[in-house]
Amino acid sequence: MFENLLFQVPFLLFVGLLAQWIAWRFRLPGIVIMSMAGLLIGPFTGLVSPKETFGPIFHTLISLAVAVILFEGSLSLDFREIREFRKAIKRIATIGAGIAWIAGSMAAHYVAGLSWPVAFVIGGLFIVTGPTVILPLLRQAKLKERPAAILKWEGIVVDPFGALLALFAYQVVLNIYQLEGSTSILIFFVSALLAALLGGIVGFLMGQCLERGIIPEFLKSPLLLVTVLLVFAISDAIMHETGLLAVTVMGLVMANMHLTSHHELLHFKENISVILISSVFIMLTASLTTDTLAQILDWRMFLFGLTMMFIVRPLSIWGATINAGLSKKERLLIGWIAPRGIVALTVSGYFATALQEAGFPSAQLLTALTLALVFTTVVAHGFSISWLAKKLDLQASSGTGVVIVGASSFTTQLATSLQHNNVEVLLMDSSWQQLSMARQQGIKTEVGDILSEHTEFYVDLTPYNQLIAATTQDAYNVLVCAEFLPILGRFNIYQTALHSADPENYSRKYGGQRLVASNYDIQQLNERIEQGASLRQTKITDVYTIEQYKLQNPQAVMVYAIRPNGEIIFDMMNKYKQIQQEPHSVISLL
Incomplete structure (x- = not known):
């Protein structure tokens, strides 16, 4: 029965939502409970194995789900929300990301033992946090407006750039070593620009259609959902991993058109996003093997996670937010909270395969390294965000x-x-x-x-x-x-x-x-x-x-x-x- 595809799909959805309910009921970090649930029904008990069940469409389903989640997150990014701290967000997304890339690459090489080319690529990817992990934490912690908005914007905006940065680093490595599969750096930038233009144009046209009543009410949300998936697929077909940029720009454009139907669309996307976040986390963790879990227990993996949390992240945030208008308490909180999630897991799997095929054997450690970082940050930040926010007086009122x-x-x-x-x-x-x-x-x-x-x-x-x-x-x-x-x-x-x-x-x-x-x-x-x-x-x-x-x-x-x-x-x-x-x-x- 457990190997039946018809059974596994609703079972995975049910377990994911049940994990979210348990987390809500007992006031525990949702992403931690979802990860534990996935491990329980996957490698620990062998009840399900989504990767084997779904076969070649497994990664496709994950990618499409991530596209919808990222679009839903960017649909809430109204520039009016950050009018007072736009400078801080710009610096974190640029200077902070640059510092995190360099420092993360050094940590991957000297601590985790990866070769420089592999460390250079994965260091770019590990700048991401993402809405799949940040948004559940923000709902749990109820931070004050400014730190919550900065963490949300960073998670959504930096997510596609992390994937693009890793792709850029990958192309640089292939060009330096003159390996098969390398393309011109110019082609990379042109592809990224085309993805951004595609997302922006489609987002504007879709917004106009919604606002002028060209699309009837009952078709608005379904048609928008399908359009998001199509934009992601077209952009990803042009160059791998540019689809995330396209859907982010699409959501950002529509969010700032101030559509009259914005609330209805957002509620619809939020409901879908909750289901997708739950099911994707369950699918990824349930698909892990015992060999991969054994690799995670390597002391270098654990030390790498600590280095990323206690050195790389604080260094990037404190360096980027000098004279950016944030208090020391806000910089301390933001400098601590940086959980990695679905994007890091899915994209690292692609680069692990690609780099191994290109002749870099240390890339075989990427999956275990990413999982170690994800689990370490998810658990540490999930259990500490509310406590730290309360200690720093950055938690909103208890909501009574x-x-x-x-x-x-x-x-x-x-x-x-x-x-x-x-x-x-x-x-x-x-x-x-x-x-x-x-x-x-x-x-x-x-x-x-x-x-x-x-x-x-x-x-x-x-x-x-x-x-x-x-x-x-x-x-x-x-x-x-x-x-x-x-x-x-x-x-x-x-x-x-x-x-x-x-x-x-x-x-x-x-x-x-x-x-x-x-x-x-x-x-x-x-x-x-x-x-x-x-x-x-x-x-x-x-x-x-x-x-x-x-x-x-x-x-x-x-x-x-x-x-x-x-x-x-x-x-x-x-x-x-x-x-x-x-x-x-x-x-x-x-």
């Missing part, structure tokens, strides 16, 4: 705050009550006047539309993990809930009752969870405030139960509860049994 959309008498009292209970609150409204009462109460406010691009690029929503839509417009509340549902999750999105004729069905399909009792919409809640009601907090104990409280206060509208650990519980009508038998405080409109 509440965003309230719509300023009114009720939401102002709600924000004040939450703030009194040490919950971080942000109250947003498009009217400056509507927010005046909240500002007088010392509540953090923001004027603007939460659905606009202004919010995305200028308002930091990281500290908030719950959202309440409480404007007087039902349709707008539903739109807000639908927009943030993929980000915060259905059970962290709330809204006040709807005024529509069939609010129950409408809310269940498109909106968030009900904030209070279904017969109270925002207008009725405001009317209660105007009639003299206010939010009052009552302690519930084993002696004074919630049932007694309800009997004594039949007119009370329970809004939220606070557990002893400080956890906030909304939607009390549905979660009544959850808190009925434990001590807590209930906050009601009374």
Whole structure:
């Protein structure tokens, strides 16, 4: 059964996503758990062997998956995001990459024992980090905006350049030794330029087609996915490894066209990217042999990994970011975090074969060397990024705050009550006047539309993990809930009752969870405030139960509860049994 291709494909997908869920559930680094899962079902138990099962299309599938992942990452690279630290990113991607190439090549030669030609090639490849490893770490660590953005941009932008740099070094080696397969360096640069032009032109044309409605809504995401794969294949056919550059440029161009359908496309690509990252990591690690794993245990491999982490990486970052506007703490964190991932694994396999065929026997160590670096950096950085970010005060708030959309008498009292209970609150409204009462109460406010691009690029929503839509417009509340549902999750999105004729069905399909009792919409809640009601907090104990409280206060509208650990519980009508038998405080409109 395990050798059946029909079984292995869904099995690998399931194991990959299960590994991600385990990592989320127990707050462990996702890439570490995925690697361990791949080793467990592959070389350790022999349940699957994807390389043998997929045969000649194995590397093709991996390459196409990497292309989609890299495009999805570059689709989020808006230049407005880095307006304040563009200088640092430019230096890291140029000066830092150059230092890393030279220092990495020296480490590969003197520490790992590779010949100079092989070290020269692999040193260029090892400048990459990549979205497959960086993005899961950033989701896990919740860094502050600037270090997170720099690591994300570096991972996505440098990824194709690392592959191109290794290809350039490979062509230089072939030309120096006048070996078969060498091409003109000029041809290499022309091919890279053509790949960049192809990606840029196709990205612009695709963006125009999407924006002008030439492509119907139901075809936008599927057609874009197929186009990305085609651009990658065409560019890679011109010269190997230039496809990564083409899809990166394509995504970068589309990201900065500010398309109206950008969010829908990004959510679609993110869902696919999660599946691909999981399955690719599982496929690669499950395809390893015990001989390769034995090579990894060589002390030179381990020492090389330590050299790359503690000498090469810090040296490249500190050298590149002198007077670049970054603090010492930010440089220290960025100088430590550089996990290698899928691109390093896939591309090194190609060069290992090519260099051995060209007559460089030490290239046989490349696969083991790359795996050693990947495992060492993934484990070390995966387990240390959150701890180090917290020590350096570069971690965003723990994300226990509440965003309230719509300023009114009720939401102002709600924000004040939450703030009194040490919950971080942000109250947003498009009217400056509507927010005046909240500002007088010392509540953090923001004027603007939460659905606009202004919010995305200028308002930091990281500290908030719950959202309440409480404007007087039902349709707008539903739109807000639908927009943030993929980000915060259905059970962290709330809204006040709807005024529509069939609010129950409408809310269940498109909106968030009900904030209070279904017969109270925002207008009725405001009317209660105007009639003299206010939010009052009552302690519930084993002696004074919630049932007694309800009997004594039949007119009370329970809004939220606070557990002893400080956890906030909304939607009390549905979660009544959850808190009925434990001590807590209930906050009601009374």
